[in-house]
Amino acid sequence: MSQATTGELDLEFFSKHNFSKKRCRICGSYFWTGDKSRTTCGDPPCDSYSFIGQSPTVSKYGLAEMRQKFLSFFEGTHKKIDPYPVIPRWRNDVLLVNASIYNFQPHVTSGRVKPPGNPLVMSQPSIRMNDIDLVGATGRHLTSFEMLCHDSFNYPDKEVYWKEETVEYCFNFLTDSLGIDRQLITFKEKPWTGGGNGGNAFEVFVKGLEVATLVFMDLKEDPNGPIDIDGTRYSKMSLRIVDTGYGLERLTWLSQGSPTVYHAVFPDVVDAIIRNSSVASENGDLLEVLSKTAASFEPFSETTLIKKVAEKLSTLNPDEIKRSFEFYKKVFALSDHAKTIAILLTNYAIPSNVRVGYLLRLLLRRSFFYLNTLKTDLALFDLVKMQYNLIRDILPPLDQEFATKIIDSEKKKYEDLMGTGKAAVLRLVDRKKKIDTEDLVSLYDSHGLNPEFVADVVRTNRGIEIEVPENFDTLVVSRHSQVRRENEEVESLPDLFTRPLYYDDPSIREFNALVLYSKGDTIIPNQTAFYPEGGGQPSDVGTITAAGKQFRMLKAEKRGNAILHHLDGQIPERTRIIGKVDSFVRDRHTAHHSATHLLLGTLIKVLGKHVWQTGVQKGINYSRIDITHYEKITDDTIETIEQECLKAIREGHEIKVRNLEWNRALDLYGFRLFQGGVPDGNHIRVVEIEGIDAEGCGGTHLTNTSQIGFIKIVKAEPIQEGIQRITFCAGDAALEYVQKLHRNERRIEQITVSTMENVTETVEKLYNENLSLKKEKSKLEKDQVTRAIESGIRIAGPGGEGILVNLGQYQHLLNLVTKAILSEGIEVGAVVISETGSLRVSIISRGSIAADSLARSLAEKTGGTAEGGSRFATVNIRGTDEILINDLLSKLLKQVLNA
Incomplete structure (x- = not known):
């Protein structure tokens, strides 16, 4: 979709305010500006962060003040909506609220449900973890933020406001409310797509910082649509939606002009961590250069950042810069994570290995790692509580008992994993001789081991260097943040409606109906009292009678507005039927x-x-x-x-x-x-x-x-x-x-000759007696095995040691004798067992001597039958002449051991 040719964003607003449309000399994007001399779009790296140390607003604002400034600006013209939870229970296609529009997808954006206000304004806590590795490194990335928005929903029969008014609201808020010079604002044209929708959009920049996105959503995905955006076809939809997003943290940062966004939005948390760290490596002058430089190139790389900063600050060597950078990165990331953890805990997220629970666990483990490496005695809960107090006005209450239990439990699990993790790492590297990215991800998922910890263990103990990807945690998050969608093929059916009589009158068990559709053993009637499977409640069952013939109704299934009935036979369309619900099941x-x-x-x-x-x-x-x-x-x-x-x-x-x-x-x-x-x-x-x-x-x-x-x-x-x-x-x-329990208890009373009052004590006594007898029996059997082995005939040779054991009729001891023979390192053993009218010989081998070959030799000499494999074989012999058999076995064992 070419913005230059469609002209859909050539608004009267720009003409009225003397804005000009230009093309960025660096990236080639189209943008609007009131500055006649401007040649760049305002979007880094085309522009730098010129607001740091030079705020363009008339006042400095904290988070709460900036939030109120925005909401009050729209007071009287927009309905204020309270924040939604960050875990979107109203939809099943995403794990977390990433933006305010998530609150209204898909029920409102599809036109199915009216919005809660039109137009509306709100501040919505949001969580995005797709750039988690950049948090703390760039000076601007966050895992959680508040998205301020003013949205409108335009229906064919009701126009609220569209592009002109949206841009004017944005412009007036920035200039009139915040006092920003109009020449510092640029509106960059950029198509937007997401969630099956799309539309034109403006990204709004002030002195290099993106402060808002204004989306004009009027497209839906359509394989036959006339509009192409990045290879996907779209067509126009009847509902046109203004979806705006202003970054509260960005606006607050802009107003303060601080070196990083972290200093602007939670300075007390940052200071607390720095004060309590025993490995502090502070350099305040370096921070501003780091932030400005991080925004000057793409894609971001820590190595490139250190190199570029070193070129600008010749007084500092790269090692000093890297040391300070690593320190600040951990401080800022820990501060950020404490805030996101606070938000998730107020939404009662529980750590686990799947879905939102996995993402919470990731944040907790990263935080524990940073606390350890920063060598601070601060408790994570204290940082979480500090962050909660900063934004408690827009969050549900924090259940401190719940939060403490969760954090303490996860800390113990983390420490236990660190205790056993070293051995797991060394086993892996000794087996593979290396550890790659897949191994690092596996070690993190299965053992919770941070890649830096893994690298340190391998470097210290094996002298091997491991390359840890800069985007490691982003890779991990991407594997756990996608919701799996079941692509089940559904047979196409006519658009029919079945009236659900079970809602009209839940007591109805018999009804008349007309078959509207029939195919095979499936029918769709015009009405039914059979409840279809749904919500964890199984389908009703029963019978359907047609033309005097009765069929079993096996399962009812809702498909759109129709209810399918699966039978054990066929009924033609337009047939009158009588349905009868099985009352017991219902x-x-x-x-x-x-x-x-x-x-x-x-x-x-x-x-x-x-x-x-x-x-x-x-x-x-x-x-x-x-x-x-x-x-x-x-x-x-x-x-x-x-x-x-x-x-x-x-x-x-x-x-x-x-x-x-x-x-x-x-x-x-x-x-x-x-x-x-x-x-x-x-x-x-x-x-x-x-x-x-x-x-x-x-x-x-x-x-x-x-x-x-x-x-x-x-x-x-x-x-x-x-x-x-x-x-x-x-x-x-x-x-x-x-x-049933009572019947079982009565039966136990009878068996144990006890009463209801003492049945538990009686069963416990019998159990303990039985356990004691089992222990005594086990000891006796071990003693018998020891005596059998000690009295066995041992035969030695170059091939190792062999043994001949006579068990008599104690066949049940064979397994114990076999274990004893193998545990002593004996190469081959023969165990003779007496049976009624016959003998059975078991041959046990450690592997160097074939048990089946030895068994066949004995069978040939005795007229017996042999079976088994190279490690264990059996010979069955008629007769009970143990002396003869012992003599033959001794000779055979000597023969194989001296071969």
Whole structure:
């Protein structure tokens, strides 16, 4: 898409304010400027950071002041929206909120749901870790930031504002509100794409610093579209969206003109780390040169940066520059990570080896590494709390007990890994004679070993230098930040609608319908009472009768607005049918579904607000729910949860179902609504147990908690780090489970001749007695084996030592004797076992003598049969003449050992 030829960004605003369109003499991009003499676009490396030490704003602002300055500028013209969580529970295609537009994708941007305000303004905490290796190194990169935005959504029948007004708002905020000279501002034209959409955009620069991006989103991906952007085709969409992003930290930095963004946004944290470090290598004059130089070339390289700075500062040698650079990089990265950790912990992220948990663990481990190498006695939690206090106005509350437990637990795991990590590294390098990037990533993922630690271990202990990629952590993040999408092929079906009678009246079990579509054993009726599989609730089953013939309905499946019914036979289209739902299955599923909601609400109450549902499956006899939780759930806690559930059942809470407009539902219940997944309509079906739980859900439910009866937790177990699985049963299924337990207990009482009062003590006594007898038996068997080996006939020769052992009828000792023979280093052994009317000889070899060959020789001489391999073979011999057999074996052993 050529901006020069389309002219779509040639706005009246620029003419009115005497801005000229120019082409950058360095990069060739088109830009708009009020400075007649300007020849560059303002984007580094075409321009340098000229604001450092020379702020263009009339005042200096802190984060809170700049945020309020922006929000108040739009007061009265835009609706202020509160920040969304950084973990986007309302969508399943991304792990973290990277920008404010993520709050409205895809439900609002697709036109399915109205925006919460139009136009709107907000400040949205965001996390981007794709440049994590540059954090601390360039003076400008961050893993977390606030994106200020003013957005508008233009519909065919409602125009709010578009390009002209957007640029004017931006210009007026920068000039009127911040006092920036208009000639210092450049608007660089650059197409934008992302998330299946695209559009024209301006990147806005002031004195070399990008302070905003103004996106005019009016394109959607379309393989047959007329517009090409970087090889992808797009076509126009009816909804036109103004998506702006102003960097709060960038604007704050611009106003202060400090050497780095870190000094501008969290100076107290930076100072605290420097003051407490025993390896401080400060050089304040160097910082400004480092930041300006880092922005003067692409792509970034630490080696190139050190070289360029050394050319500018002849008074410092490269080693001094590198030492100071490494020190500051660690200080700034640690400061930044503490902030991002604070944001994630207020969103109740839990460290693990997958998804968001992995990214949190990465930040924690990097932070522990920096604390160690900076040799500071600061606690990470103290830094996290300092950062939280700086931005607490736009974050949920920080649960200090939760945060402390998470950080302390991860620190212990990190220290344990460092303790065992050295041996793992040395084993690997001794085996491979080198360690490459893949090995470094593997060591980090499996052992949590920082690449610098690995390099130091190998250098110190093996004298081998390892090259650590400058973008190592970025490589790691890229492997764990992508959400896998299932590309399941779905058969094309006609656009049909099946009325869900199970919502109209959940008690309906029999209904009439007309078959609208039929193919093979699948039909789509015009209405149904069969609940289709979804939300962890299995499909109903039952029967369908057509023309006097009954078919089994095996599974119902929702596809768009249609509900497919899979049968054990075929029914033609336009046939009238009678459906009958299996009440037993439906009632069990319904009871378990309502019990799941009650249990989840109780788990949050008892365990904490960090609990989120990650998976669920309802069944007839048992159901399960997977939740986020950082430690094993104890038996005492399980009992507390069960008691709380029983209390709610006795109180008889009404279970209400309401269909609410998306934004209205969020206003009432918040983002906990998305426990069970992401709804695909413009309304959310909210199932609420008043005072206990409210979540979006499409399943079938009881009308009151009293109908559940009671809930029995069968077991709670970790299924992966940070995830606990709770298996439970409810209602009739719970009663059946308890009755089964009681029957088993009664049977144990009968077997052990005990009573209910002392059955546990009796079983424990029997168990301990049995354990004691097993130990005694094991000791006796070992003594027998020792005597058998000691009384065996030993035969020596150039080929090693052999032994002939007679076990008599103690066949059960053969395995122990075999182990004893091999453990003594004996080359070959023969063990004779007496059986009724026959003898069996086992030949055991360490490998140099073929056991099967020796067995065949013995079989030939005795008329027996041989079988086995080179290490273990057996000869079965009729007769019981052990003296003869011992004599033959002795001769054979001497023969093979002297060969």
